[in-house]
Amino acid sequence: MRTRFFTVIAVAVVITAVAVTVNLRSAETSGAPRTAWGEPDLQGIWTNEFDTPLQRAARYGTREFFTEEERAELDKERIALLGRDRRVERGTELDVAGAYNSVFMSMKRTGRRTSLIVDPPDGRVPSMTSEATQRAAADRAFRLALLQATETCKNNSTACAGGKYDPTPSARRAEVVDRYNTGRMNRHNGPEDGSLADRCLSGGIPEFGTAYGGSFRRIVQTQRGVSIFYDVGQGQGFQRNIVMNGSPHLPARVRQWHGDSRGRWEGDTLVVDVTNFSAKTDFMGSRENLHLVERWTRTGPDSLEYAVTLEDPTVWTRPWTVIEEFTRQNDKENRIYYEPRCHEGNYGFPSLLLAARLADKAYADGRGPHPATHDNATDFVGVEENPLAR
C-alpha cells in the first residue's frame, strides 16, 4: 500500500502541474470527477476490497483504525486458517451438513477500519428495544423447539445454544409463525418455511457483503438519474433505480423488497433516503420500519465512500452509521455477475422440500424415523472462526 501511495503522489504531482498550466478551468470543479453533464461522477463497478467486521471487537474500544502492524498480524493469523480443515462433531449429520471449510469462503485482506460501524463510537450495533429483544427471543425459542429432538441438541452443538435436548418432537412443529419467516428453520412444510436465501429472495439493502460470494455494485448515471445494480449473494443480485425528481416517498401501502429510494445531490454527495420496505424483509430484526439515509461520495479516481445511517425506533434504541470504502473495478474486465439467476438454477430448494415429503412418508409408513429428529437446517457449524469478528 505504502509504495502504491508514493507512486500515486509522484504521478499526481506531474499530472497536477500539467493540468494547472494547460487548463485553468479545472479550478471550477471541486474534488470529485464529474460526468459530461457536470454532476459528480460515481459511475463504475465498486466493491470493498478489504474485510472489515460489521461490529468492532471490544478490545479496540473506540479506536476506529488498526495500525499497519495490527493489520499485518491479523492477515498472518487469517492466512494460517486457510489451509486448515477444522471439523466439529465428527460422525454426526452436522459433519456432513456443515461440510464447508475455509475453501468455500472468500477471504480478503484486513481493512484499515476496526469495524464498519463508526457510530455509536464503540463500533457496535446499539442495544435493541425491549420489544425487539422479546421478539428475537421468541423467534429463537421457536427455532430451538424445532431442533430439540435432533442430534444437534443432543451433542450440545453451538447451533443449539440456549436450547436443550428433548427426544420428544416439539408440539410447536404445528405452529404457524406469527411473523413472516425469513430465516431457515428445521421444518420444511412449504416454501414459507425456507430462508429468504434458500428461496433466492435474500438480496437486499443495506448490503454489507458476506463471507460467501461477492458484493459488487454497478452505478450508471444520467442527468437526474442514478441506477445501481447489485451483484450479491451468489446470483441474488437486484436493481435499484434512485428517483431524483424531488418527489415524496411512495404511499405507505406500497411496499417493496428493496424499499423506495429517493435521492438528491448535496454538494458532491449523493444522498439517498430509503423507506417503504416490505414486511417480508429483515435486516437484523428491522423490517417495514427500516429507514436508511445513504451518502455516496467519490473520494478519488478509484475510491468511493458509502456511509449509511440506519434507523428503526421499533428495533434499535438509537440510529447507527456504517462506512464502507469501495474501490473501483476494471470496466473492461467487467467482473460483475449482473444476471441474478439464483432462482433459475434453484434445484436445491425444491429438493429440500421433496426430501422432507419423502421423510414424512417414510415415517408414516413405519419405514423411517420421526422427521423432527433430523436436523436439516444447520450448516456452516464447522467453519473456522474469523479472527476479525472475535
Added chain:
Amino acid sequence: MRIRLNASMIAVAAAAAVVGAAISASVTQSAGAPAPRAGDIAGRPNFSGIWQANNEAHWDVQAHAARPGAVMQPGVYPFEYAQVAAAPVVALGAAAGVPASLGIVEGDGEIPYTPEALAIKKQNAEHWIDRDPELKCYLPGIPRAMYMPYPFEITQSTNKIHMAYAFATTARTIHLDEVDPPPADTWMGHSVGRWEGNTLVVDVANFNDKTWFDRAGNFHSDALHLVERFTLATPDVIQYEVTIEDPKVFTRPWRISMPIYRRMEPNMQLLEYRCTEFAEEFLYGHIRNEPLVKRWEGETMIVDITRKVPPGDKFYEWFRK
C-alpha cells in the same frame, strides 16, 4: 474519516484537474458542430426514462386473431377456431382471453423456422404452461423483456447504458466502451452498443437456449444473435427494430419492429415485480406437506374449479340490479 492520507488528497485534486481538462477539451472540440439538443448526453439522443411497449407481442409476436383463453381446450365443435377456455383460466372469464394483433414480424409475418424447429414451436405452444419460462419467473431474455407488459427504465450515460426491467427486477448493461465477453452463456445476453448517427445499435449475443420470444412458444437456440436499433421517433417514442439470427433454428435472419412509448405520468417510477415469490406455489405447490391446491397427482396439478357465487351476485340477480 477524519484521518485522510495526504497522498490520496493530492490524487483526488489531480484527477479533478484531469477531468476538468477533459470537459473543456470536449467543449472546444464540439464548437463547430450543430448545437446539442436539450437533454442530449454527450451529443447523442438521450433515451433515459421509463418506457413500455403497448402491443400484444408478449402473447404472440405473429399476427393472430383474438382467442377465448390463454389456455384452451376443444369445445363442442371439432374446429380449432371454436375452442373454449380451459380449466386453468376459465374462472377468470373474459379477463383470461388473448387480444388480437397484427404482429410485429416484418415482411410476410412468418418466422422462418426450419421444419424441425417449427415442430418444436408447435409443441411449445401446446405445452405453454409447463414450458414458458415467464410462468416460472425466469429471466425473460432479450428481445422479450423489451415488449413484456411491464415498464423498464433506461439510464443513459456516455460509456454505459443501463436498462432495468420491472419484470423479475432484472437488468442489462449496454457497453459502449471496450468490454470482455462474459464467462458463460446468459439469459439476458451480452449487449455491446455503438452509435450510427442518432441511432443506437446494439449487438446482443452469448445467449443460452432457455428464453422465449412470447407466450406462443416461439423460441431460439444458444446461437441467437440480435442486432437492435433504437431511434427516437419523437421525444417520447422509441422506434425499436431487431434483426434476429439463429442458424440452428431459423433458415434466414428475420426482423421485428415496434414503437416503445415513454410512460408520461409525472410521478412514474419503476416499481418491483419480484415474481420469484409469486411463482413458488406454481413451482413447489406439489411438495408442500399440505397442498393449497386440492389435487396434485405427482407433479400434475388437477384444477377442480369450484366457484361458489355469493348470494346477490348470481348472474340473474346481478342482471336485475
